[in-house]
Each structure stands twice: as structure tokens, then as C-alpha cells.
Amino acid sequence: VEREVEALWERYRDTGDADVRERLIINYAPLVKYVAGRVAVGMPANVEHADLVSYGIFGLMDAIEKFDLSKGFKFETYAVTRIRGAIIDELRSIDWVPRSVRAKARALEAAMQRLESDLRRTPTDEELADDLGWTLEELQETLTRVSMTSIAALDETLDVSGDRISLVDTLQDLTAALPEESFEDEETKHLLRETLTRLTEREQTVLGLYYFEGMTLSQIGDVLGVTESRICQIHTKAVLSLRTKLVD
């Protein structure tokens, strides 16, 4: 029964027929359901799920066009990457994070970088607010709005020494119980592990519990004994702190 879809690929490669292409799309369309469902995790509810799926379908069409059977990879693996990329690219272009929030996040990160190199440690919330000329409330509000619990939020951010690394995948690869075909190489993993040890104990704990132990923010808040709103802010700040150290 594997034969059927293989025959379809052969026909598509030989004829480029639109009808065959449509069959391939329908055959693999459920992959989009999987990817869109997972991209949506931790995202604000203002993003329409049907829109995510439609961006994903374009990604799938693209993958079908570009896939080279002779390369020996499984189509699904290639397709999942393209679908995910297509959804995230489209989200970025429609400003799913409002521009004003994005600008504040950038200002915040710049301040973090500056204070880090001056103080040789992670700046406190008060220090950051002072440096930015914001009230403490404004800072915490920004931390809340720049949610880092979604793949889309993390994916668009990391550019380490010329390589775009997916922070989420790398963080999870670090403690995988099974040997895996990692997206990132050993060097990146080592860099990440080493950078994590430079964070404060609380930052390490928040990131560790979220990415390594797979706990929810609500569980982590309970472990640390902080309120729900605070744990969201602490998590965002920890991710930003990790990022500023990585691109250093």
C-alpha cells in the first residue's frame, strides 16, 4: 500500500500534472493538522486556527513542488519543516505580535544586553525599568505580552553566529532520552548548555522545568511559589536573558 503513494510521486515527477498534485496534497494534508495544532500551542487565542491551517497548506504545496525523491529523505520529515516554516513566516508578516509590543521587546532586550555587560550579571526588573525609563508595571506588562511559550515566538528570534538556531528544538535536544537526529549540531548544544549555566538559578530552573521536564508554567509557578502572572513574566525574562547571552 506504500506502493500507491510512490506511484503517485512517480507520476507527478514525470507529468507535473495538476490533478496528480492535488491528490498528493490531499494524501498528506493531515500533516498540516498536526503541525498547525502544535504551532498553536501557547499562542494567544486571537490567531485563527483555520488561518494557521491555510498557511500550512501553502507550505505543503511548496514542499510537494520542491521535494526530490532521489535524495532519500522521507517526505514527511521534509514537509513538516516546510509547513512549520510557512506558518511562522506568514504569522510574522501579518504581525501576530503587534508592532508596538515587538518594539518594546526589542528595547527591553537591548537594555538587557547593555546592563548585562555593565553589571556582569542579569539585571533586576527595577534596574531594567530604570534604564528604560519605564515604570515597573510597564516592564512587567511588556514581559507578560511578549509571551515566549509558543514555537512561533522562539523561532523568529535566534540568530547565533550567522546560523539560525531553533531555540526550542535545541533546548529539548539537550535532554532527550533517546538518541535523535538532532536539528542542531553538537557545537550548538554545547554552547547552549554552557550558556544556561551562566543564568541565575531561578532562570535555569524556570527554563529547565519548562523545556527539559515539560512542565506547564502553572506547575512551575507552584514549584517556585510565585503567582501565575509572575511566572509568565519570569519565563519571558529568562528566555530573553538566555538569548542576549547567546548572541553575545
Place this chain on the structure above:
Amino acid sequence: TDEIRARRADAQAEEEAVSYVRRLLQGRLDILRAELIRRTDDGSPEAADLLVRLSSVLSDGAAGHRDQLGARATRLRVPEGIDGYTERLDAVLDASALEELEGRTVETLQAFIDRLTDHEHELSEIRQQLFVRIDALRSELAARYKDGRAAIGDLL
């Protein structure tokens, strides 16, 4: 504590595989159901372009959505260890069955739907049991982190 982590990691690897195949299955099921609805709505197997409706057919209801606090870090890749599950799914209903939907009778569609629905319940049941196991192991770990018996340092 390491043993708890290892057991959780095993259960999680299994869950990742099951959830992936479950979503594929649900996608096939949603496509079939949409076709059946379209037939019974206007009574003619005239192909209204499936591609056009695909995004609404495949999307989840808003009810599925967990907010920031309930979200968990999730991997986005084709998981390991899916072969047993995908083989079983393809045996129940292969994806190629979706290709010629306009030509199928309503009875055939319904038969496909029934077969897939049964298998979907099976997979969802396995998944729920894995959740129970994983969540219990995680709660135990959380308790240990809270009282200091476990620390992130162990992992770094």
C-alpha cells in the same frame, strides 16, 4: 529521581508517536466527514473544490486551545517510533482512499468513517492513558523540585 525522569521520558516518547498518528488519522477522518456532509447537503457528488475548504475542514475548534499557563513545550517534528502505529493506521484506511472521494458512494464513505472512528477511539484511549502516566510522573518530579530533592543542576 533519575529513574522517574527515565520512565517519564519513555512514556513521553510513546505519547509523541501516538499523538502524531492520531492527528494524521483525525485529518483523514475530518476530510471524509466533510465529504459526507457535502453530499447529504446538496445531494450531488459535484466536486466543490476540496482544496478550498481544506483549511476549515482540518482546523480544530477554538475549544482546543490551552493558554500560556497550561501550555507545555512541544516538539514539532516527525517523531521516532511511529512505524507500528502508521502501519496499523494505513491498514485501517490508507491515505490513498481520500483521493477519489467524488467517485465513492455514501455507503462506502460511511464505512470508511466508521472504521476510522473506531481506530481513533483506540488511539485516543492509549493517549489518555499515557497522559495519566506522564502527568503523574511529572507531579512527583514537581514535588521533588519543590522540596529540593531534585534540582536542574542534575540535568546540566
